[in-house]
Amino acid sequence: MYKLRELHEPEYTEEDLNFLLASGGICRCFSLAEILLATNNFDEECLIGKGGSAKVYKGVIDDGATTVAIKRLSYISKQAVGSMFRTEIEMLSKFRHSHLVSLVGYCHEWHEMILVFEYISQGTLSDHLHQSFVKGYDTLSWIQRLKICIGAAQGLDYLHTGTSTSQRVIHRDVKSTNILLDGNLEAKIADFGISKIVATNQGCTYVSTAVRGTFGYMDPSYFTTGRLTRKSDVYAFGVVLFEVLSGRRAVNLSRDDEQLGLAGWAQNCIKQGRMNEIIDSNLKMQISKKSLLAFVKIASQCLNAQPSCRPTIAEVVVILEFSLALQGNSDATPIKGAIYTGYSGRCSTAVEVVYGKNHVKPFEINRWRATFSRKVCQILSTSIRSSSG
Known part of the structure; x- marks a missing residue:
């Protein structure tokens, strides 16, 4: 049976309320009841990860239609945990990318601070x-x-x-x-x-x-x-x-x-x-x-x-x-390419073409406005010179 840490509602500051109100339109706000249902009251069998500041549970929402990862922050202190909670919501509500985990929503009821993420199936x-x-x-x-x-x-x-x-x-x-x-x-x-x-x-x-x-x-x-x-x-x-x-x-x-x-x-x-x-x-x-x-x-x-x-x-x-x-290239296949260096000594344009079997091009840079450091260009050019037939 799940037990709340306190028998009374927490006293939110005005800053807390403004933050939650602002976040409400960006990501989903879950009730604690929804979180408990999703994790079977934080059943240990749903636990998929834990660290010093949180435990992560596998859960299902939307009547079992969606699998999610539910991160329950440990109550070290309201200030410390609140800062982490706010930061994750702020970051992942603003920034989206295919190589960043997606935030589904959050729960902030009683003294619980919980984040709900897309479920990533193959671990770390x-x-x-x-x-x-x-x-x-x-x-x-x-x-x-x-x-x-x-x-x-x-x-x-x-x-x-x-x-x-x-x-x-x-x-x-x-x-x-x-x-x-x-x-x-x-x-x-x-x-x-x-x-x-x-x-x-x-x-x-x-x-x-x-x-x-x-x-x-x-x-x-x-x-x-x-x-x-x-x-x-x-x-x-x-x-x-x-x-x-x-x-x-x-x-x-x-x-x-x-x-x-x-x-x-x-x-x-x-x-x-x-x-x-x-x-x-x-x-x-x-x-x-x-x-x-x-x-x-x-x-x-x-x-x-x-x-x-x-x-x-x-x-x-x-x-x-x-x-x-x-x-990806066989050792017998020559690699061809070129480095174009600007007047400053830094590469203002870098073009690299690697020819694989049947002249396939698995790698190519053609960034006219890109600037790469000299050391990085040395790695590229050295690799080409050592591999050319």
Whole structure:
């Protein structure tokens, strides 16, 4: 039997009421009775995930017509939970993208703060990488992993650059458990509870804020300075890329000091010429050398100690797509392409064409107004030179 925490209605502030009123027209407002019916009174058999701040239940709404994921925030404090609750509603009511999880609605009755999302059937990227046997998932192939990374990167790119002309979003908690996979293994970024919306006209490239995030994925520069930038998400995504390549967790307390943190260990392996040690044993017979080198180079750049030296997420998307195209070509098929560099020394136009079997073009960039960093262009041009016949 479900029991309410209090026997009286909570006292909403005027700010709370204005917020709920404003949100009412954007997404659906569920009653607590509807949520209880959907989850069979929060039955443990419906529980599909949990963390320090929430439990997630699989539920059905609309007389069983729609399956949803119901996130019940833990009552740590009204201020802390309320902030996460508001942020997720604000983010996902404003921003829609095929690689972001969709918000269906919310419930704010008594002291409950509950979010209702589309149901993503195949769990998290972390589940597939680290618990595939337990969860009953097939091991992800290299091509599947590349496509998942590309989708997640496209979702982040939308947050960083495509939400509007006046606002940008920093996720602040990019990690493999916050990348969900649907029935087609398409990536969906989730959990926006600590995200930040940044105005593009604020005059600086960072936000000074309390340090939040997950150990192992957190940007060292952000941790030491409190300055949050989009490049903090890039760093975290770099950790995810090495997690995907290695099959190792971002942090593993059972390993020795050298291998405890994935980011530091992977960087040391690359510096010492031990790159082969990073590759998941399930992938070693699958990855082409060309695809691997492009992938590792961009992942390494994401982990650069200097945020300004990291690529943008848009550049990461380009190289991951290139890595996928390289993987798709047979080693005997030559790769042809060209880089056009502007007078500034930066590439104002980049055109890359990879010819596969029968001259199919699996990858092509023709962005006349695109600007890529010199390091990113070096990855592209080096890959072409080393692969040309």
